[in-house]
Amino acid sequence: MHPKDLTVSRITGDRLDRVEARFAALLGQEAVLREGGLFREFHDPFEGPGAQGHQPALVVQPDSVEQVQAAVRLAAELALPLWTSSMGRNYGYGGSAPVLDQTVVLNLRRMNRILDIDARQGHVLIEPGVSFAQLYKALRDEDVPLMMSVPDLGWGSIIGNGLEHGMGYNVHGDHASALCGLEVVLANGELLRTGQGAISNSPLWSRHRRGFGPALDEIFKQSNFGIVTKAGLWLMPRPEIFSIGTIRCDRQEDIGPLLDVLRSLLLEGVLQGVPMIVATPDDDGALDDGVEPFTMRNLKTVLRPGRWNVRIGLYGRADMVALRRKVLEEALTAIDGAELELRTYPGTAGPDEVEPRDYISAGIPNQVLLERLRAVFGPGFGHMDFSPVLPNTGEAALRLDKAVREVAAKHGLLGPVGMLLNPRSMVAACMLMFDASDPARVQAARAAIRELYARAAEWGCAPYRAHVALADEVAATFDFNDHAMRRTYTRIKDALDPAGILSPGNHGIWPSSRGG
């Protein structure tokens, strides 16, 4: 690691007053937050009382692309970094908190326009302040025959989630890949449109991924090379019906055959979307208990039954869904005692018709999970997420399950284990749970996550997302040829943002002016 003085940019006192005045003059006083409840939303929500580091100094909220360009130019003039967030709901990884302490946060919630909905071609064009819930409402209000893929909570930014490589569960559950064509404000204030959008009068910006020459969309995801201000998003056609439910397996050793069945059906195209496996320990032993109320007994009121419980969804014409189901049923006969339970809804079914436990697979944005966790664990409920990319094999699953339970227990935390299945890999989704009103528990969680990162590194694996406080550590895992990847990132960062104005330290990417 390069040494970095993470405090060098802190703005405080008189300087902060002057900076606030400049941004207020530029964007309007209503666009600037420095204190109060709304300002608090841009802190790490689970940092604990009296937390040091990663604090926003000021939040500025432009309401147009032109205002974002103006804000970036002002930041360059003031030699002041801007940390960008879309909605700022990235709670398991630090929310809207910046890597550099006392940074100005540029938040895009006020840019929440839905600019185009194309039902026939299956895409929309949106701004970063559009949440999953907002787009869902717009589609329902106009009875648009498209179906969304949503993550576990519906309040976040669609673009923000996609840019963070976030995952949902439907056909376009790889949310980064569901984005098509970006508008980006570069560090010099210049506006770039990627893909077909680089042709001024293109009819295909949201419809075809590439242009002529290298496609640049991916370099603006999980990066600090620009600020995305618009994106196309692909959606699936509303199916005739969907069947949602679970596969339950009760034995520890079922995970290998279960993964074999699921991988094979995903590769074949029989299963759709992103099946999610949740592991529930089959003992109630003290080993797995965290500090009260974070006990296994309480956790089990939230988890689905069975040692391994797979949430799946089938979508499409009724005859295709029936056949997919039949193939799945046949394949599951290879696993003694595996139970398949599916509920079928018409494609038009909304929140009034669909059972709340099926909302996510039905593409209905919701807050059910967070509400249940807060009900069980109290208002202090916090979590930090451990999410390594892993081989989709039984061996890898058991190793993950063991590591998370051991490390969580050692630190007095609860650590349910989830796995999101791709055809050739899986992404773990493990929430380490703790009482975020207690600073000691917050520190315990960070220590546990670090330990788990070290375990994953032994397997040749790394998390696909990480808390802002741990980004440099994760980036260091990508060490091939003495960290050639980090050097390449720094070269591109220097080319596009030599002064390091945009989100310095995001995903461990620094300009050379800051030791990158």
Added chain:
Amino acid sequence: MHPKDLTVSRITGDRLDRVEARFAALLGQEAVLREGGLFREFHDPFEGPGAQGHQPALVVQPDSVEQVQAAVRLAAELALPLWTSSMGRNYGYGGSAPVLDQTVVLNLRRMNRILDIDARQGHVLIEPGVSFAQLYKALRDEDVPLMMSVPDLGWGSIIGNGLEHGMGYNVHGDHASALCGLEVVLANGELLRTGQGAISNSPLWSRHRRGFGPALDEIFKQSNFGIVTKAGLWLMPRPEIFSIGTIRCDRQEDIGPLLDVLRSLLLEGVLQGVPMIVATPDDDGALDDGVEPFTMRNLKTVLRPGRWNVRIGLYGRADMVALRRKVLEEALTAIDGAELELRTYPGTAGPDEVEPRDYISAGIPNQVLLERLRAVFGPGFGHMDFSPVLPNTGEAALRLDKAVREVAAKHGLLGPVGMLLNPRSMVAACMLMFDASDPARVQAARAAIRELYARAAEWGCAPYRAHVALADEVAATFDFNDHAMRRTYTRIKDALDPAGILSPGNHGIWPSSRGG
């Protein structure tokens, strides 16, 4: 356009002798070509006799990553650009010919190792010299239950085709997206591995697209930012059966409803792969005739029957294929007279069992198309390809068909029209055909292509690939915000290759040292 002196790097005479000697000393004499039949393969095959410009000065063929690194370092020392090709079979766009005249061509044919085949997870790891034909043979020899997607001709490099955004017709027919994880030699000779490969001991390099931070694979496609020396490739599992054939529609006005049916079934996931529509003019009028033997009468012996003829393939379990077919048949009843003809083969069927006209959809690499065209049009047969990305609508298809026929006829060329269908766009594949032994006909083809580019630009569209002689013109179409995309490319090029050693001018990308 920026003015560029395209002759400034030409190496000739004594200097060429010295350069040849240095490369021979570094890579071995067998790795250096300066004349003879094999050397001729690295010219534009359809440039015509006595062609000026875009000539290779020398061809060097390293046989290992270390030799590529050494060659790049030597080129930097000599301040000499290297034009990279994999197999060099990109015939419709100039083959292995460099943008800058008298450039050293770095050709990767000798790097043809298949490093890993994973039948269970559906991927391989290969070098750039591995052709479609070579991989197919390896899979057949070992009876590996995977099925390939192949383009129209099987002699080309799999990696080269994917890096050029090439397309095939099966489930992974978007060949650029089928690549997963690259090894890249940068302009400074450094080795980079992308995605999970940036973790030294990763088990997932060929299995998971992204790492931590921005995914860089895409910036090494259609670019000159590095030389790709290894790539993962995703393949589909060998299906139980596949059904291959055509949909034929005879009326001009059928194209709109036909595209509606196909788009809808692609979006729904009923149709798989990349259906291809070929248009045959329904008149034999002189309007469409080129210079003998390039007549419509001769062309019709190659084209499939019907005004619009769609080549499709269905793959998978027998029951799933049967249902997909039933849904397609029902949907086609909306078009009077549409005829569906499908031939069904077991998934294991190879070239001895499959009809040659079904080879491509069956994933069997072959040279059938080229052999037939040469048989009909003679050994001088040449083509230049016009391949704009277009809306997948009847209006766009008819506009394309009309423009290609008009412009081809005006220049005495034949211009069959093909369209490769994605769910939300289509890519035209129009071969302008001519006698490449006649320099005047070569010039006519280039003039026609330029006229077609101008037409496409009026529609807001641009080709997805272009002949090396026309790359700058196409790049200029991407004009949003006064060519912000080109400026961004140049910034990245300057960051990764400031001296412009690697393939200068590829896809219109130049370093600022050469006016980019």
